[in-house]
Amino acid sequence: MILTDRLGRVLMHLRDDLPGIAWPGYWSLPSGLAEPDETPAEAMARELREETGLSLPLTQRLDSPPGPDGDRVVFFTGFWHGDPATLPLTEGVKLEFYSLSGLAGLRVPPFVTEALQQLRASGLLGGAAD
Template sequence: MFGAGIIFINSNNQILLLLRDDLPNIPFPNQWDIPGGKIEENETPQAAIRREMKEELGLDNLSDFKLFKIYKSENLTDFIFWKHFDLNIDQIILNEGQKIQYFSLDETRKMKLAFNYNQVIEDFFKEIVNK
């Protein structure tokens, strides 16, 4: 399976996380996650991020995001992108998930993120933010 996620980081060095729906039929229900989703057949990872951000957050024509890293495990290849973005979360109408919120690195260290994204966030801060 192939997935794509995006780390939005604001000017306070906080990252945007999405609280997943609390449905028993989805992976990691009711856990915080970076926005993103599954890459569909014949879709590039970049196109998947644009589509997912339109579906989840209502963001049209997302651009100027960069590839951070590709993470591979036995059943998932995950393309992780990032973008500096001071999103006004009060103006977002979520189409998926329960809510979105910005968190500091220290706050994320006290959470168990979906899909083991804690390591991704640690890597991101080490390699991009605190470089």
């Protein structure tokens, strides 16, 4: 999910650098997989609570077609303006807000960068450019 603050920055999650997990050591978005019989919206709301302790309204923005493994990436957006250091970190290393330009020097999965660029180009990502 793509959470922005009133400055247009995006909340990023530094993932653990452990073998066997997706994108180890990368800055990504708070996210996760749907459980059986769970809709993407339900999964994202649950993952948001589990990873950050937040319960926020989310809006579905992007839905990519299934990849070769059958998985589909669905992006939701939401708004929260607070200090990420106050959130209960239940997995990963850190949560931090970044401007899109601030992400340039970080290791970010390509699909996350692409989604952020698409949302910015469509005007749905507000001022998250700088």
